[in-house]
Amino acid sequence: MRLEGEVTVPVDLDRAREVLSNPDSMVKCLPHLASWERLSEREILAVFRLDIEGVVEYLARLRAEARIRVKQEDPGTIRYVIDGRAARAPYRGTIVLRLEDLGSRSTRIRWESELDLGRLAAFLRAFIDVESLINRVVDDIVKGLESCLKL
């Protein structure tokens, strides 16, 4: 599923790039983070607790593991490549951030994301609207990054 949007943050482009392209600082901005470790210079392994309330009563939070590779494609473009597992089922996705300097300590971030929950989606679909779940997850991620940059 493909989603896109944009946000404007009150920091200059260099600061935004510094935070968003550094795996260590970026990961701390992500919501529902339970733990993380660095795998290599550009790669981290993070564990989240995904909010799946409404699926089954005995599980409102599902552990989701994500290997996130951070790629700086050009000075204004950062790509996160995600390979993850939740409930032992693989999922994958990418988030691309395009940064644009708006001057006076302000940066516009246009983002695009593509998330494929694979087998997990087939399961969740029996209980909830998976599209709105993905919407919520991506929205949370963007909000997390945004509020981190505002600090």
Added chain:
Amino acid sequence: MQQNIFDAIVIGGGISGLWTTLDLALRGVKTALIEKSVIASETSGKFHGLLHSGARYAVTDPKAALDCIAENKILAEIAPHTVEDTGGFFVAISREDEEYYEKLARALGNIGIPYRELAPSEAVKEEPQLNRESRIVIEVPDKVVYSRDLAVSIALTAFNNGAYILEGLEAIDVKRTGDDYLDVYVSDKTVGRTAVLRARAVVNSTGPWAGIFARRIGIKVEILPTAGTMVVYSKRLTKRVINRMRPPSEGDILVPYGDTSIMGTTAFLLEDPEATPTPSKEDIEFLTSEGSVMVPALAKTPVLRAYSSIRPLIKFKDREYATRDFEVVDHDNPRGLFTIVGGKFTTGRLIGEKAGDSVARYLGVGKPSQTRSIKLDGGDPYMELKRFRGSSSYRSLYSAVEHVLSLRGRIDEERGRSAAYAVLGGVISLESRKMLGL
């Protein structure tokens, strides 16, 4: 072989099938339960051991929580020998946990699940292994239920009320014969032969296999199998069940089961719904790490083993409007076939009552369910075994029965109770087979 004709055949000897069998037997319905292996050997023998107070579901599914608290009380009344009234704590450790408290307390109050708040220092006095940094602690009426003890007690009570408990028989097909009967084709594992049992009503209570079995006989039942892992530690660290105060998540319940502690659970999807789930090293590490946040000593307690099993989840899109987390499906084709899907060990009796209602209605039996108030047999498994000394199966099982009986009055009497229940289960099955000439 003589033709065996019953009013009802229940396929599957897990908790749901057992309660259904007892429910029907008590209504005077001639019932046979057939189990491909032995009773309570699948999910009902590989669960977490928690007799839910309902507190765990109070926020996410108040209807399920209401059923749990009612059944928790009933089971403690009718089968006290299978239940340990441990009580349970919900503990908030992080600030995020603390934020869940309000929601939980409100939900418990609305549903009517009794709880009491304790000062963390008082809680640590009562449970010395509890994390000393606990911020909020509440006590709820969680209990522990002993799987095989209960399963055999239900089977024994059903047998004593005229039901047949047949182990080692796998149902392979169900076919309608004329207007009145369904034929159940079974593969008899003990002799490698096929036999046919006939009944007016058949209940598919095969738990996680309900969908697979339905497909095998040409009907559709949607079931979503998800698996979970539990880890067993060598020591009982707490008197009570310890729950993490947060939305139901993986790794948030520690159950004191006999002399051990069992930490659970995880949730995972099976690539092949017919595959047997197995615990992974990551599951064990994860559960130990989560458990030790609540009870730090867990990290240093040796792991004895881990096991996994499958939840027979029902596919409900509109949970809000679903009345329960289980359903008894009354099939149009073939008429007389019913399928049980979903449920919990805690609500097994209620499932049996509802399945019993459907089957009794179909058979035109007016007698209502009795299981809510009948005291189960089997309080003393040694005594029950002794009763079979004169039976026809006694010669075949002489050594097994006498070995177990010899534990009585010896140093191992208490530890041997589970063995007594297990052998008792075998004797009931053999007796049932002999009575039917199987």
